[in-house]
Amino acid sequence: MSAHVEPPQRSFASDNAAGAHPAVLDAVVAANEGHALAYGSDPWTAGVANAFSAMFDADVTTLLTFSGTGANVLALGAALGRGEAVVCTRWSHITADETGAPERVLGTKLIELPSIDGKITVDALASLDHLRGVQHHAQPGVLSLTQVTELGTVYTPDEIADLVEAAHSRGMRVHLDGARLANAAAALGGVDALRAMTVGAGVDVVTFGGTKNGGLGAEAVIILDPALAGAAPYLRKQFNQLASKMRFISAQFLALLKDDxxxxxxxxxxxxxxxxxxxxxxxxxxxxxxxxxxxxxxxxxxxxxxxxxxxxxxxxxxxxxxxxxxxxxxxxxxxxxxxxxxxxxxxxxxx
Ligand SMILES: Cc1ncc(COP(=O)(O)O)c(C=O)c1O
Missing domain, CATH: 3.90.1150.10 (Aspartate Aminotransferase, domain 1)
Structure with a gap:
């Protein structure tokens, strides 16, 4: 290395290596006033639920969690039926970087499909059709997509809609790991794109990452299919993702969602x-x-x-x-x- 070049102040390691945005920290400090009921029965958490419904332009159910892994496990747990497996790519964070959390916590199997640039194709999904109805095989029940993918690529809303249609026509639900959904929305044109690739495409459950986007530990599970919402609060507690002082996670999201x-x-x-x-x-x-x-x-x-x-x-x-x-x-x-x-x-x- 030529010694005379000064390194940058910030590394290029990860969006997780960045600190929290000042507006997020200010919001946490402001939320530190007085007492508030625990476990989400507070005004900040009610505000976040409304803010996410406005953002997705749909009556969504929002469940906040501590970590992205926890959000994924909760989202998959809400979407999985008995005897069912999750279908993903070999690059997927849920299979490559979550220490087997979905397998351990949910007792499910993850089936890895081939992908192109980190993206699953309808043909790859169809290649699992021979498993259906055979009692020796876990039944493909949830298709998990990552947006932005682990290889830095971005599904178009049409690509997601096609995959959702292929999954739904096979009786499957669709999970979107949106640890970087904000970056995907930014790449595709903003809030309209966010809606198009989630609600518009027919996705059933989304995780929305706050931590990589300027939060200091704030993730959200957004349930778009109301049929999946019923058991989710209980699963969140069982999966150790229910914060008692939830107002501090909610305050972070209120800051991030304010004025986009x-x-x-x-x-x-x-x-x-x-x-x-x-x-x-x-x-x-x-x-x-x-x-x-x-x-x-x-x-x-x-x-x-x-x-x-x-x-x-x-x-x-x-x-x-x-x-x-x-x-x-x-x-x-x-x-x-x-x-x-x-x-x-x-x-x-x-x-
Ligand atoms: C695609 C993806 N999903 C989920 C996560 C969430 O991980 P964590 O449990 O570290 O918050 C990450 C973090 O790197 C990720 O890259």
């Missing part, structure tokens, strides 16, 4: 990823698969540059057999961070 701050922050994060792509795509030795669709890039670098660069400014390796790494932006990434990082990449790769 969530969208502004996700838009900024996506824009910085595009900027990083532009700033590095002409550097000889850096190979991008294409421009980012949301807030992550998966470039291939010269093998010998990876470790010096990671020591200088942290990011995660992705597929080291291919010398591929992941660069991810966050709500607080600045142009200066991008410029400095690109300068460091140019200096290291060019060494």
């Amino acid at each position: 701050l969530w969208l502004e922050l996700a838009t900024r994060s996506n824009r910085m990823a595009s900027r990083l792509y532009e700033a590095t795509s002409d550097i000889p030795g850096v190979t991008h698969e294409g421009p980012p669709e949301a807030n992550s890039l998966f470039p291939v670098l010269p093998a010998e540059a990876i470790e010096p660069l990671r020591e200088w400014c942290f990011f995660w390796p992705w597929d080291l057999e291919r010398n591929q790494v992941r660069w991810m932006t966050a709500w607080d990434t600045t142009e200066d961070d991008v410029n400095r990082f690109a300068a460091g990449v140019a200096a290291t790769v060019g060494d």
Whole structure:
């Protein structure tokens, strides 16, 4: 690494590496006044339920949780029937990065389908049809999609609608892991896109990530199909996701949803990823698969540059057999961070 290049103030490790937005922290401090009833019987939580119904333009049921893994397990638990399996890709966070939580907590099987750029296809779903009605096979019951996908791609609302139709026609429900749903909405044009890819597409249950989007620990399960809402509050408690002082999670979401701050922050994060792509795509030795669709890039670098660069400014390796790494932006990434990082990449790769 050329010693003279100053590293950026913020890393390109993850949107989880960023702190919380000041408006979120202010909202938590403001919610710290006096007493409020516990377990969600407070005005902040009532306000969040209304705010999410307005945002999705539907009468949704909102259940707040501590973590994204907990939100996914709760959402899947609400959607699964007995003897049923969850269908996902091998990249899906629920199968690759949740330590087997859905299997352990729900006692379900996860069936991994092949995908293209992290996206499931209708044909792949149809390839499971031979399992149906055979007592030796867990029955595909819930299709789980991730939006933004784990490979940084974004399903269009039409792609989701087609998958939902294929799933529903097979008697399945559809779960959308929306840890980065804000980034997907920003990429696709905002609130209308959010509605189109969820309610409009016929998805049954969505998780909406607040933590990666400027929260300090706030996730939401949004149940769109009222038939799935009945048992969900009990499941949340059983799955250790019921906060007693829920007002502090709710206050975070109220801050993020107010004046569409969530969208502004996700838009900024996506824009910085595009900027990083532009700033590095002409550097000889850096190979991008294409421009980012949301807030992550998966470039291939010269093998010998990876470790010096990671020591200088942290990011995660992705597929080291291919010398591929992941660069991810966050709500607080600045142009200066991008410029400095690109300068460091140019200096290291060019060494
Ligand atoms: C696609 C996806 N889903 C869910 C999560 C939620 O994870 P956590 O339990 O760490 O909040 C993450 C976090 O990285 C994620 O990337």
